[in-house]
Amino acid sequence: MMLSAMSRHKGFTLLEVLVALSVLAISAMAVINQTGQSLQSIQQLESNTVALVVAENHITSLYIAENWPATGRSTDYLTYADQQWVINTQVSSTNDPWLRKIDVTVSQNLDQIEIPLVNLVTYRGRY
DSSP: HHHHHHTTTTTHHHHHHHHHHHHHHHHHHHHHHHHHHHHHHHHHHHHHHHHHHHHHHHHHHHHOSSOOOOSEEEEEEEETTTEEEEEEEEEESSSSSEEEEEEEEEEETTEEEEEEEEEEEEEEEOO
16 A cells, blocks of 8 residues: 555645746747847857958048048948947147147948947148
């Protein structure tokens, strides 16, 4: 008789299985949420890196240009890495008449909404 009573109680009850499945589901949701946040971070880092390359290329083109940059503001549009970029350049004079301040802001153009990602400031002398 005792052997038969012990054999009936082997295994998990329905309540234990439901608790285990609930814990598993909550853990899976946390992992999926973290994976989504990681993907968003990677996309943001990629956009920032490309924007930095665009800004550095623009500054380099200003450095190698034959003409000294005129003061004022300009906006350029560029397609690079299959994305639309807006380059805003502000050239201003400094206390030194032989030196200009160049402020370059690169924005990502998403559905006509500009999202600024990089702002670089440099100076160019008149050689």
